[in-house]
Structures are given as C-alpha cells and as structure tokens.
Amino acid sequence: MKIGIVCPYSWDVPGGVQFHVRDLAEHLIREGHSVSVLAPADEGTPLPPYVVSAGRAVPVPYNGSVARLNFGFLSAARVRRWVHEGDFEVLHIHEPAAPSLALLTCWTARGPIVATFHTSNPRSRAMIAAYPILQPALEKISARIAVSEYARRTLVEHLGGDAVVIPNGVDVGFFAGAEPKAEWQGGTIGFIGRIDEPRKGLPVLMEALPRILARCPQTRLLVAGRGDEAEAVGRLPEGMRDRVEFLGMISDEDKARLLRSVDVYVAPNTGGESFGIILVEAMSAGAPVLASNLDAFAQVLDGGEAGQLFPNEDAEALAATPVGLLGDAGRREELRRRGSRHVRRFDWSTVGADILAVYETVTAGAGAVAPDDRVGLLGRLGFSRD
Structure with missing residues (x-):
C-alpha cells in the first residue's frame, strides 16, 4: 500500500x-x-x-x-x-x-x-x-x-x-532488551522531558527532592532533556545540587538504557497530556513507574495497577512515594512485573x-x-x- x-x-x-x-x-x-x-x-x-x-x-x-x-x-x-x-x-x-x-x-x-x-x-x-x-x-x-x-x-x-x-x-522489545548502564544504577530516580516546560512537572519533582534526600541521602536524580539546567536547580539548597545529574539530550538508545537502569521512573506532569508514551517506554524497559494521577496517565497505568500514582502537583505526596519504593525492593519488582505484562497491548x-x-x-x-x-x-x- x-x-x-x-x-x-x-x-x-x-x-x-x-x-x-x-x-x-x-x-x-x-x-x-x-x-x-x-x-x-x-x-x-x-x-x-x-x-x-x-x-x-x-x-x-x-x-x-x-x-x-x-x-x-x-x-x-x-x-x-x-x-x-x-x-x-x-x-x-x-x-x-x-x-x-x-x-x-x-x-x-x-x-x-x-x-x-x-x-x-x-x-x-x-x-x-x-x-x-x-x-x-x-x-x-x-x-x-x-x-x-x-x-x-x-x-x-x-x-x-x-x-x-x-x-x-512502542517497540517493547527495543526497550526491554537495552543494556543497563552501571553509572546510572544504584538509588537513581529518572526523569525525561523538556526541562523548561512547566507542564512536564520537573519543578514539582525539584520541590519534592529535598524531602526525598532527607530520607534517602544517597539518591540521585538523573534528568534527560533540553532546557536551562541552572534554573532547574535554582531553588534547591546548594548542598543538594550535586545530587542532580543533567544528561542533556540523549539518543533513543541511551533513553532505553536509562529507563533500564533507574530504580524508579517519575512522570510528574501537571496537565495537557492525552496519553503518556514515556510511561509505556518505561514499563517496556522494566522501570517501576510513579506518575501524577492525570486521567490519561491513570488509563495508561491501568488505574494504578501497572504503576503507582500520586496526586497531581502534590510535592509532599510525590516525595513520600519514591522514598517508599526505594526502600522496598519487593514492591519495585511487583511494579516491574505488572508493567511488563500490561505494556504488551502497546x-x-x-x-x-x-x-x-x-x-x-x-x-x-x-x-x-x-x-x-x-x-x-x-x-x-x-x-x-x-
């Protein structure tokens, strides 16, 4: 045709x-x-x-x-x-x-x-x-x-x-078969999106980060995307800024490797989303997903069965959830299994x-x-x- x-x-x-x-x-x-x-x-x-x-x-x-x-x-x-x-x-x-x-x-x-x-x-x-x-x-x-x-x-x-x-x-096999990267593993939270577009939610995640680090001080936030990096960390205390690593624009291959490496993938988007392709990519890679409870995200995550949801724009609730996930390997593995099954339909x-x-x-x-x-x-x- x-x-x-x-x-x-x-x-x-x-x-x-x-x-x-x-x-x-x-x-x-x-x-x-x-x-x-x-x-x-x-x-x-x-x-x-x-x-x-x-x-x-x-x-x-x-x-x-x-x-x-x-x-x-x-x-x-x-x-x-x-x-x-x-x-x-x-x-x-x-x-x-x-x-x-x-x-x-x-x-x-x-x-x-x-x-x-x-x-x-x-x-x-x-x-x-x-x-x-x-x-x-x-x-x-x-x-x-x-x-x-x-x-x-x-x-x-x-x-x-x-x-x-x-x-x-999504090409589920492409993400599932990616090789994790050692330097992106070990107490890492991932975020992929345009840094300077507020609706992608990075400011909410940055607001939550001090609470996360207070409970899990060895955690690192890996951020991939274009935008003003200095402005993104501007409200963080000086001593915490080194816990954020900006990767800039990354290739599809590195995106897959990042999603295969992180302990938790966070999608804190605040609105304007009709689907949530990054959630599907993260599930394909086996990353436990934490997302704001936008209607579209809830649908992609099967109402919270294939990933965990938190109240939209609630930095305090966002902070509490990855702390729990980072300390609970069993829960992370459960989310991986559910996500991997659910993602086949995409x-x-x-x-x-x-x-x-x-x-x-x-x-x-x-x-x-x-x-x-x-x-x-x-x-x-x-x-x-x-």
Missing part, C-alpha cells in the same frame, strides 16, 4: 507525536508498505529517507506548550506537490485541528484520509472558535483515530463526530495491525474527495506568504 503520513510538528524538535509518526512509518516500511512522511524541518536537519521536508516551522502556542508548526501559502504549495507526486492510496494526517500541514493536506487531498487526534484539552476555547473554519476539512476525513479516551472526548465535545481509540505504539505488532485495519477499511470503500482551494481563506486568517 502507498501511504502518505503528515506530521504537524517540526521533525528536528523531539516530541511524542513526532516519535509516533516516525515509529509508525518504520513499522509500516518493515511490513512491506511504501511510506512517505511530510513534516516541517529546519534546513540542514538530517532526515530519514522516507521524510520529505515542508520547510522550516515557526513556534506557535498550542495546548499549554509551544509547538513548531508550518502553515502558509508556500507550505500549501508544497503539500499539493507532495500529494500529487505521491499518488497515495491513503493519507494519514495527525492533529488536523492545529494550524498545520495536516489541515492544509485535508484541504488539498483527494481520496481516503485517516486522521489521528492526539490532543486532550477539555476546555479549548480556541478549538471551539475555530470549528467553522475546520469543519469543511474535517468533513473530508474518512476515519478518525484518537490515541486515548481523553483525546477522543476532546474531539467529540469540540468538533463533533467520533473516533476509534488506538493508543500510541507494542507495534498490535497497534500497527489496528491502524492498518483502519487503512484497509477506508480504501475498500473509497470515493474521490475533491480538493479544496483555501488560498483566499488563508489570506483572511492573516497568514502571509512564507
């Missing part, structure tokens, strides 16, 4: 949607399908052979974060050329409700379109306000996927229609088959869908030429 996948966010800035698109494309290629991915990318960014650059992206505030998106006249022309030259049997777009390549593809495309909705935002005024603009594009979508029940709920409440829930996928062998079944359904009854000329609309929305 000839499949075109549209990634809305810049390929050179790591994120859950980009990783999902990458892993889906590589899974489909391994299964023998022809796949092309269209994504924003800054000039000079190394790209896999299956990725086509749609040009540089610009930062746009979106869902409590800053997304790097690509949208405008030149982008629309690149989308049209990619769609025409690709002659795809099915187009799979991600986040069509964002002002992105996915929305431009909806307006341009002929033939069956599958859309995946990742965002969970139950009070999105912007999405409600944008509905009249989005509606003509959304009506061209043949099938909708939501990565979680909470992403599905956002879609239903704000945009109408419904979606089948298919979670994000493996690409299952998730990829479910997505392919959606493709086959829409292509079996596909009728041509007329392209939509929206150049005038782009102008009215205030987008200038790239």
Whole structure:
C-alpha cells in the first residue's frame, strides 16, 4: 500500500507525536508498505529517507506548550506537490485541528484520509472558535483515530463526530532488551522531558527532592532533556545540587538504557497530556513507574495497577512515594512485573495491525474527495506568504 503520513510538528524538535509518526512509518516500511512522511524541518536537519521536508516551522502556542508548526501559502504549495507526486492510496494526517500541514493536506487531498487526534484539552476555547473554519476539512476525513479516551472526548465535545481509540505504539522489545548502564544504577530516580516546560512537572519533582534526600541521602536524580539546567536547580539548597545529574539530550538508545537502569521512573506532569508514551517506554524497559494521577496517565497505568500514582502537583505526596519504593525492593519488582505484562497491548505488532485495519477499511470503500482551494481563506486568517 502507498501511504502518505503528515506530521504537524517540526521533525528536528523531539516530541511524542513526532516519535509516533516516525515509529509508525518504520513499522509500516518493515511490513512491506511504501511510506512517505511530510513534516516541517529546519534546513540542514538530517532526515530519514522516507521524510520529505515542508520547510522550516515557526513556534506557535498550542495546548499549554509551544509547538513548531508550518502553515502558509508556500507550505500549501508544497503539500499539493507532495500529494500529487505521491499518488497515495491513503493519507494519514495527525492533529488536523492545529494550524498545520495536516489541515492544509485535508484541504488539498483527494481520496481516503485517516486522521489521528492526539490532543486532550477539555476546555479549548480556541478549538471551539475555530470549528467553522475546520469543519469543511474535517468533513473530508474518512476515519478518525484518537490515541486515548481523553483525546477522543476532546474531539467529540469540540468538533463533533467520533473516533476509534488506538493508543500510541512502542517497540517493547527495543526497550526491554537495552543494556543497563552501571553509572546510572544504584538509588537513581529518572526523569525525561523538556526541562523548561512547566507542564512536564520537573519543578514539582525539584520541590519534592529535598524531602526525598532527607530520607534517602544517597539518591540521585538523573534528568534527560533540553532546557536551562541552572534554573532547574535554582531553588534547591546548594548542598543538594550535586545530587542532580543533567544528561542533556540523549539518543533513543541511551533513553532505553536509562529507563533500564533507574530504580524508579517519575512522570510528574501537571496537565495537557492525552496519553503518556514515556510511561509505556518505561514499563517496556522494566522501570517501576510513579506518575501524577492525570486521567490519561491513570488509563495508561491501568488505574494504578501497572504503576503507582500520586496526586497531581502534590510535592509532599510525590516525595513520600519514591522514598517508599526505594526502600522496598519487593514492591519495585511487583511494579516491574505488572508493567511488563500490561505494556504488551502497546507494542507495534498490535497497534500497527489496528491502524492498518483502519487503512484497509477506508480504501475498500473509497470515493474521490475533491480538493479544496483555501488560498483566499488563508489570506483572511492573516497568514502571509512564507
């Protein structure tokens, strides 16, 4: 099958949607399908052979974060050329409700379109306000996927229609087979995420750290991600700052090794999460998981059976839990076993088959869908030429 996948966010800035698109494309290629991915990318960014650059992206505030998106006249022309030259049997777009390549593809495309909705935002005024603009594009979508029940709920409440829930996928074997790293073992807590994005929760973890160290002084916090390291430890007492080790941006291989090495993986995210791919990766690697009790995280962790939950933004409760886990090898092993069993449902062998079944359904009854000329609309929305 000839499949075109549209990634809305810049390929050179790591994120859950980009990783999902990458892993889906590589899974489909391994299964023998022809796949092309269209994504924003800054000039000079190394790209896999299956990725086509749609040009540089610009930062746009979106869902409590800053997304790097690509949208405008030149982008629309690149989308049209990619769609025409690709002659795809099915187009799979991600986040069509964002002002992105996915929305431009909806307006341009002929033939069956599958859309995946990742965002969970139950009070999105912007999405409600944008509905009249989005509606003509959304009506061209043949099938909708939501990565979680909470992403599905956002879609239903704000945009109408419904979606089948298919979670994000993970190569479970890749994480399970990683080699632990000796220097990352022994009383270690792991955190992976953007340091300077408050909703990822590092400030909550830093607030809890003095209480953790008071009970377990040999504990180390290993932090992987980009951001201002000095600012991140700024509120810690001077004598405790050496207990935090910043690893910077790490490769996928080192991420897997880190998750295989730590005694506890902590996800203190405060909101804006529709799934929680890092939790699945941590469980795949056998790391006992401690996460804030966001709805999406609770669902991924099977209501707390496959990982331990703490009240969102409660630094005191967060501090108490890893102290207990670090001192209880039996409880850590129990969480490892439960997580390893639970995570099998997220493996690409299952998730990829479910997505392919959606493709086959829409292509079996596909009728041509007329392209939509929206150049005038782009102008009215205030987008200038790239």
